[in-house]
Amino acid sequence: MACHIYWLILMELFCVSCEVSEPVDTMCTEVIANKSYSCEDLGLREIPERLPATTEILDFSFNLLSSLHNSTFSKLKNLVYLDLTRCQINWVYEGAFQSNAHLNIIVLTGNLLMFLADTAFVGPQSLKHLVLTETGLTSLSFIPMQNLDNLETFDLGSNHISSLQLPPSFPTRNLKYLDFQMNNIQRIAAKDIDILLQTKNVTLILKGNDITYIETGAFQSNLFYSLDFGGCIDISVVLAGLQDTKTHTLWLGSFEDVENGLPINPPMLQNLCNISVVDISLQKRHFLHLTAATFQCLSKLQRLDLTHTYISMLPPDISGMNMLEELILNRNAFNSICNISSTTFPSLTHLHIRENAENLDFGSGCLETLSKLQHLDLSHSSIENLDCCSKQLKGLIRLQHLNLSYNKQLQLQDLAFKEGANLELLDLAFTRLHINASQGPFRNLHLLRVLNLSYSYIDTNIQHLLQGLQNLFLLNLRGNKFQSGTILNDTLFHQVPSLEVLILSFCDLTAIQNQAFHTLKKLKQVDLSHNKLIAFSTDAFSNLKSIYLNFANNRIHIIPRDMLTNLSGQSIINLSYNPLECTCSNIGLITWYKQNMDKIEDPEGTLCCEPKSLAGAKLSTVTLSCGIGVAGIVCIVLVFILLVAVILVGITRFLKRHYQQL
Amino acid sequence: MKMLNAAILILVLFYPSLSTEWPTHTVCKEKNLEIYYKSCDPVQDFALSIDGCSKILTNTFTIRAAMVLRHNINVLSLDVNLGINGKSLLVYSQKVCEPNNRRFIFCGKKKGEHIYYEGPVTLGIHEIPQGEYTVSVNLHNEDHLTVACANFTIRNK
Numbered sequence: 127m128a129c130h131i132y133w134l135i136l137m138e139l140f141c142v143s144c145e146v147s148e149p150v151d152t153m154c155t156e157v158i159a160n161k162s163y164s165c166e167d168l169g170l171r172e173i174p175e176r177l178p179a180t181t182e183i184l185d186f187s188f189n190l191l192s193s194l195h196n197s198t199f200s201k202l203k204n205l206v207y208l209d210l211t212r213c214q215i216n217w218v219y220e221g222a223f224q225s226n227a228h229l230n231i232i233v234l235t236g237n238l239l240m241f242l243a244d245t246a247f248v249g250p251q252s253l254k255h256l257v258l259t260e261t262g263l264t265s266l267s268f269i270p271m272q273n274l275d276n277l278e279t280f281d282l283g284s285n286h287i288s289s290l291q292l293p294p295s296f297p298t299r300n301l302k303y304l305d306f307q308m309n310n311i312q313r314i315a316a317k318d319i320d321i322l323l324q325t326k327n328v329t330l331i332l333k334g335n336d337i338t339y340i341e342t343g344a345f346q347s348n349l350f351y352s353l354d355f356g357g358c359i360d361i362s363v364v365l366a367g368l369q370d371t372k373t374h375t376l377w378l379g380s381f382e383d384v385e386n387g388l389p390i391n392p393p394m395l396q397n398l399c400n401i402s403v404v405d406i407s408l409q410k411r412h413f414l415h416l417t418a419a420t421f422q423c424l425s426k427l428q429r430l431d432l433t434h435t436y437i438s439m440l441p442p443d444i445s446g447m448n449m450l451e452e453l454i455l456n457r458n459a460f461n462s463i464c465n466i467s468s469t470t471f472p473s474l475t476h477l478h479i480r481e482n483a484e485n486l487d488f489g490s491g492c493l494e495t496l497s498k499l500q501h502l503d504l505s506h507s508s509i510e511n512l513d514c515c516s517k518q519l520k521g522l523i524r525l526q527h528l529n530l531s532y533n534k535q536l537q538l539q540d541l542a543f544k545e546g547a548n549l550e551l552l553d554l555a556f557t558r559l560h561i562n563a564s565q566g567p568f569r570n571l572h573l574l575r576v577l578n579l580s581y582s583y584i585d586t587n588i589q590h591l592l593q594g595l596q597n598l599f600l601l602n603l604r605g606n607k608f609q610s611g612t613i614l615n616d617t618l619f620h621q622v623p624s625l626e627v628l629i630l631s632f633c634d635l636t637a638i639q640n641q642a643f644h645t646l647k648k649l650k651q652v653d654l655s656h657n658k659l660i661a662f663s664t665d666a667f668s669n670l671k672s673i674y675l676n677f678a679n680n681r682i683h684i685i686p687r688d689m690l691t692n693l694s695g696q697s698i699i700n701l702s703y704n705p706l707e708c709t710c711s712n713i714g715l716i717t718w719y720k721q722n723m724d725k726i727e728d729p730e731g732t733l734c735c736e737p738k739s740l741a742g743a744k745l746s747t748v749t750l751s752c753g754i755g756v757a758g759i760v761c762i763v764l765v766f767i768l769l770v771a772v773i774l775v776g777i778t779r780f781l782k783r784h785y786q787q788l
Numbered sequence: 789m790k791m792l793n794a795a796i797l798i799l800v801l802f803y804p805s806l807s808t809e810w811p812t813h814t815v816c817k818e819k820n821l822e823i824y825y826k827s828c829d830p831v832q833d834f835a836l837s838i839d840g841c842s843k844i845l846t847n848t849f850t851i852r853a854a855m856v857l858r859h860n861i862n863v864l865s866l867d868v869n870l871g872i873n874g875k876s877l878l879v880y881s882q883k884v885c886e887p888n889n890r891r892f893i894f895c896g897k898k899k900g901e902h903i904y905y906e907g908p909v910t911l912g913i914h915e916i917p918q919g920e921y922t923v924s925v926n927l928h929n930e931d932h933l934t935v936a937c938a939n940f941t942i943r944n945k
Contacts, residue, residue: 167831187899187900188858188900211899211900212856212900233900235898235899235900235901236856236900236901236902257898259898259900259901260900260901260902284901284902308893333893334893356890356893357893381890381891381892381893381895382891382892382907383892383893383894383905383906383907384893410891433889434891456889
């Protein structure tokens with residue numbers, strides 16, 4: 127008996143393995159017909175024969191190639207992008223890409239390369255991007271420089287390179303991005319990188335190298351776009367080496383998973399006075415004495431990132447910061463917005479104080495002098511304000527974007543954003559709002575384009591809530607509740623005639639009245655997903671030529687066909703995850719659905735629920751035969767006539783016999 | 789017959805399509821505290837250890853973790869779900885990496901790179917509850933693709 131079971135198992139195994147052993151090339155996914163294929167993680171040992179010669183993009187990552195020969199890719203003459211990430215390639219022999227003249231990008235991430243032939247990269251006419259990240263490189267001399275002259279980006283991160291000594295043949299003509307992150311480079315001499323002088327605006331990433339020495343003037347008179355020394359221990363070493371350098375961005379920050387560097391004291395930043403830079407990041411650095419002297423050499427900056435630098439106050443006597451346009455103070459510990467000494471930064475256009483560790487006091491007029499401020503981000507900062515926001519935003523006449531999301535609670539008074547008449551975007555998501563206004567709290571925001579009120583627990587009964595928002599383009603009301611779960615034909619949405627995008631998901635809605643959105647002539651996208659709607663109706667929307675309607679995750683069973691037929695043009699609907707009936711009472715939907723698959727979003731999730739026999743089947747696969755066709759009617763009529771004739775004949779015979787006997 | 793048994797057993801055990809689940813790893817096994825985890829990413833397993841198990845009760849503890857990235861992580865989001873008896877008690881999410889907010893040195897790594905993290909972890913929970921419960925951890929990237937997924941079983945007596 128046991129033996130029989132084993133045979134059965136064996137038989138089954140063979141059956142399964144029959145399927146598995148089909149030709150491997152059928153398993154690559156076609157991303158774009160004849161052009162782009164993904165063969166990721168299929169355990170392939172060679173390039174599938176069946177890939178068309180026209181293939182331009184090939185993702186061949188996580189397979190098993192061990193070596194690359196001149197015949198490996200010889201059939202794919204049109205290759206532009208080749209991803210060979212983690213293919214266990216050890217050997218790249220001569221002319222491995224010689225047939226691939228159009229090849230632009232080669233990715234060799236995560237292959238332990240033991241040998242690269244001198245002509246390994248010969249063939250492509252214009253190889254622009256070469257990724258040799260984590261390939262076990264110990265020295266740059268390992269890489270053949272033949273035919274790399276056109277390189278724009280060169281990734282050499284996560285290797286064991288200990289010297290930045292760039293050989294004379296190093297490609298610099300078009301180089302824009304050179305990445306040496308997470309190597310073992312400790313010392314940089316002037317002659318190591320003098321070849322980089324030939325090119326301008328390069329980004330050089332040296333993040334995660336433990337730099338202990340840079341020869342003074344090594345980077346002298348160079349013009350870089352960005353220099354990244356992230357995670358280095360001693361900033362003064364770097365700054366001493368960067369004397370007389372010009373760079374747009376200088377990244378000197380550190381990370382949470384990196385050993386703390388030396389704390390910064392004012393003399394350490396002295397050398398910054400001789401470096402021309404407009405954008406500096408010092409994230410996750412400690413300041414030993416944060417005084418006005420610390421900022422002495424930062425006065426020419428346009429952007430300063432002090433994220434997570436453990437500061438609770440900026441010294442009030444900083445001077446000369448007239449050029450700073452963007453100040454980032456995220457993840458610090460300010461008690462009050464007044465503690466950032468805003469008078470110091472008169473030119474500020476962008477200010478970020480996100481994720482403040484303390485309850486942030488919004489203060490009163492603390493930002494008054496920032497008359498040029500356009501973007502203000504105070505999200506995730508535990509702000510709790512009972513009288514918002516006129517006093518707080520006093521003087522911010524140019525403010526365009528205001529983010530107060532993920533705070534504790536705000537009480538919006540009449541004309542709450544009196545000072546923000548130029549606001550275009552207002553984000554109040556996940557901040558509990560109490561509206562105390564007799565008129566619309568936003569009624570002066572005539573330029574407002576985007577208003578996010580998701581999960582703000584607003585009282586949607588307030589009829590004048592959206593008063594004055596005549597230019598509002600997007601309104602997000604996700605997660606708010608409406609009285610009795612119904613959107614009425616009242617005036618709430620009549621005040622926002624320019625609305626194009628409306629989000630009403632997770633609102634516990636059970637019904638929408640027919641005229642609720644009728645004044646919204648420009649409406650293009652409506653998200654009603656994750657509600658309790660029973661009926662699908664297009665009556666509420668006036669524009670049905672190019673509308674996107676998301677009704678996913680509701681309780682819709684049946685949709686009458688006439689609700690769908692007027693959806694024309696570019697319209698798209700999503701009906702996924704509704705308990706749709708696949709019975710003859712829903713034949714209107716099912717026939718329309720199959721004819722209009724181009725209008726359906728997420729057909730994979732649009733499934734039948736009833737009857738039980740079809741539960742879980744995709745709507746597109748269901749065929750129903752409902753009602754009586756013409757042939758059926760003819761048949762029934764014929765049968766009926768025949769029956770009548772037989773009865774008649776029967777009766778006459780019976781009568782004849784009966785009377786003959788008389 | 790015994791030989792055949794063994795052969796079939798081996799076949800069944802090693803047959804790839806029959807063993808889609810990753811093994812359960814033990815992180816802690818002490819008198820009062822047991823922690824196990826299992827990868828719920830169908831593509832790969834990952835490695836994790838905690839230095840000094842009892843320290844987990846102090847909220848911040850040191851871990852060592854390693855994995856190979858299957859996707860780029862310019863954005864990395866963390867979702868943690870604490871559950872008892874199949875019911876979710878606490879849901880916690882956080883952005884670990886963003887293009888303008890690279891909190892960790894591994895932020896921005898690309899598909900195929902290896903990540904090794906050795907450092908402190910702070911739980912968003914004030915007290916480790918007593919009893920047996922599950923913690924599911926999900927890391928996903930900018931395209932909502934799974935970077936890592938793990939189900940932890942914790943017994944705290």
